[in-house]
Amino acid sequence: MSVATDADTALLDGVRRIADEVAAVHADEVDKEARFPAETIEALRAEGALSALVPQGLGGLEASLEAVARSCFELGRRCGAAGMVFAMHQIQVACMVDHRGEGAAWFDDFLRELVTKQRLVASITSEVGTGGDMGSSIAAVTENDAGEASFEKQAPTVSYGPYADAFLTTLRRSPDAEPGDQVAVLTRREQMEMVRQGTWDPLGMRGTCSPGFVAKATFAVDQVLPVPFSTVSAETMTPVSHILWSQVWLGIATDAFDRARAFTKAAAKRKPGEPPSGAVRLSELMAELSLLRAEVGLALREYCDLRRGDRARLSEMATILRFNNLKIAASEQAPKVCQQALGVCGIVGYKNDTPFSVGRHLRDAMSARLMVANERIHGTDASLILIAKDV
Amino acid sequence: MKEQIRKVIKEHGHLSVDPETLADDADLYQAGMTSHASVNVMIALEDAFDVEFLDSMLKRSVFESIDSIAAALTEVGVSA
Numbered sequence: 403m404s405v406a407t408d409a410d411t412a413l414l415d416g417v418r419r420i421a422d423e424v425a426a427v428h429a430d431e432v433d434k435e436a437r438f439p440a441e442t443i444e445a446l447r448a449e450g451a452l453s454a455l456v457p458q459g460l461g462g463l464e465a466s467l468e469a470v471a472r473s474c475f476e477l478g479r480r481c482g483a484a485g486m487v488f489a490m491h492q493i494q495v496a497c498m499v500d501h502r503g504e505g506a507a508w509f510d511d512f513l514r515e516l517v518t519k520q521r522l523v524a525s526i527t528s529e530v531g532t533g534g535d536m537g538s539s540i541a542a543v544t545e546n547d548a549g550e551a552s553f554e555k556q557a558p559t560v561s562y563g564p565y566a567d568a569f570l571t572t573l574r575r576s577p578d579a580e581p582g583d584q585v586a587v588l589t590r591r592e593q594m595e596m597v598r599q600g601t602w603d604p605l606g607m608r609g610t611c612s613p614g615f616v617a618k619a620t621f622a623v624d625q626v627l628p629v630p631f632s633t634v635s636a637e638t639m640t641p642v643s644h645i646l647w648s649q650v651w652l653g654i655a656t657d658a659f660d661r662a663r664a665f666t667k668a669a670a671k672r673k674p675g676e677p678p679s680g681a682v683r684l685s686e687l688m689a690e691l692s693l694l695r696a697e698v699g700l701a702l703r704e705y706c707d708l709r710r711g712d713r714a715r716l717s718e719m720a721t722i723l724r725f726n727n728l729k730i731a732a733s734e735q736a737p738k739v740c741q742q743a744l745g746v747c748g749i750v751g752y753k754n755d756t757p758f759s760v761g762r763h764l765r766d767a768m769s770a771r772l773m774v775a776n777e778r779i780h781g782t783d784a785s786l787i788l789i790a791k792d793v
Numbered sequence: 794m795k796e797q798i799r800k801v802i803k804e805h806g807h808l809s810v811d812p813e814t815l816a817d818d819a820d821l822y823q824a825g826m827t828s829h830a831s832v833n834v835m836i837a838l839e840d841a842f843d844v845e846f847l848d849s850m851l852k853r854s855v856f857e858s859i860d861s862i863a864a865a866l867t868e869v870g871v872s873a
Contacts (some may be wrong), residue, residue: 403815435838478819500809537827537828538853579823580809580822580823580825581823581827582822582825582826582827582828583822583823632822632828632853633853636852636853714849714852715849717852717853717854718848718852719832719848719851719852720848747794747828782828785829785832786832788832788836789832789835789836789839789846789851790848790851791846791847791848791851792848
């Protein structure tokens with residue numbers, strides 16, 4: 403792990419304060435009303451946290467991925483939806499920072515604007531008709547004679563789509579390209595027509611506000627990231643998603659544990675001298691949480707080491723398997739921790755309006771296995787295991 | 794060697810075109826090979842040439858063309 407820089411310390415101090423003073427205060431209301439965590443995102447904007455990963459040469463903070471990961475944890479601990487919005491935004495920024503290429507004027511200008519205006523970036527990666535396969539697209543980049551390009555894409559979910567300022571969209575490279583021959587395009591909302599499809603009333607992660615959209619855009623060809631999306635995905639989008647999501651899930655599970663512990667402590671105070679009935683279950687819960695924390699922490703270190711060292715290894719199948727395993731393990735362990743916390747707190751945890759409520763945590767954590775369905779990841783892994791050697 | 798590579802790609806690559814018509818440096822993914830099919834190609838190549846690829850070679854870019862596959866096979870000891 404690298405030594406924390408001033409940028410890291412500044413980011414974390416700010417995000418911790420926002421998590422405690424803003425995200426925590428509005429979390430229940432955000433969940434109940436399925437509304438965007440606007441106060442938290444505004445506070446993060448005021449802190450300059452949306453440009454945490456932008457290089458200093460473009461005016462950004464250039465914080466480490468470790469500090470951003472820790473920020474996702476801190477936010478997730480107080481409001482899962484706010485943590486997830488922050489995490490997803492940082493994933494799109496990381497893709498642009500990593501893959502815009504040398505001297506990419508359009509992307510450099512956009513990143514400068516992201517710093518000064520604190521633009522919120524969402525992604526349009528899912529598509530109706532692809533069966534959840536992010537590695538294939540139907541919609542395509544279509545160039546016209548005037549040197550401009552356009553697309554029209556039907557997305558079943560666009561996280562915080564109604565609130566984002568810009569969108570990173572996956573598309574086929576051209577109208578005659580194969581489904582897997584994809585690129586990623588960054589477009590500003592002003593260049594787009596976003597027509598909302600359907601409602602947003604899900605079980606958990608309600609504040610992410612992720613209805614479907616038909617997205618249309620007209621843009622300049624230099625808004626297309628210059629490397630194939632397969633490279634963007636393998637080196638950055640997929641592993642960084644799994645790492646930052648899992649930090650949010652760890653945050654949610656940690657708060658569920660904290661509530662179970664507070665409940666057990668309160669019970670112990672009522673009957674001094676007697677071990678509270680839930681204490682053993684709390685200890686079991688702690689063991690489950692520590693497993694989750696270990697995997698999430700180790701994966702972060704391994705990825706950061708690879709990025710700083712042998713970047714070529716990021717594309718290897720053994721590496722892809724490793725970070726897929728993180729996603730599967732964390733997405734199954736986090737709801738397990740929340741459910742066990744509910745077992746410790748009992749009816750007081752089941753009710754939505756007590757200091758020991760963990761219903762929101764459990765519902766939020768249950769989204770984890772759907773964010774790129776674990777069944778799909780297992781399907782990919784099942785074929786990679788057959789050929790990868792050292793896994 | 795390239796003839797045999799073409800044969801494996803034809804059987805396992807599920808391309809949208811006949812591999813016989815592809816140049817040695819043509820991009821197989823742009824010719825319709827999916828990630829899943831590429832794994833099957835890798836397994837079939839190991840079988841056909843009786844070799845094992847190293848983990849460092851098991852990545853998308855190494856299997857993107859007949860040329861790059863031939864280079865990988867040479868690296869693990871297959872002679873042209």
